[in-house]
Ligand code: SF4
């Protein structure tokens with residue numbers, strides 16, 4: 001399940017640079033994928049693009065946005081439940097030039 005940012009967000013910006021997939025954008029900023037720009041998903045709060053979020057699978061042991069958010073508003077989106085395999089495939093698709101090792105507890109929160 002992709003991570004989402006709730007309306008508790010205080011727009012501090014701490015999460016944006018932590019995302020390994022550039023899935024987090026400031027309010028009102030268009031998001032990009034494969035060179036295409038898309039309308040912002042929020043004009044009021046920082047937002048996460050579900051098509052770019054892997055719950056940090058492939059990169060880190062837990063969701064980095066949630067780890068740094070001072071108000072705990074980066075949470076699992078119950079509308080977007082996804083398997084570890086789906087998220088790992090997305091990570092590979094987002095980083096075509098990168099060699100991913102087999103997942104471990106250090107690169108998937110599913111392995112804790
Ligand atoms: S969970 Fe990870 S991949 Fe998803 S938005 Fe947060 S930092 Fe980015």
Ligand code: SF4
Nearest residue numbers: 009010012013015069
């Ligand atoms: S770290 Fe939390 S409060 Fe700060 S911009 Fe990101 S989601 Fe909003």
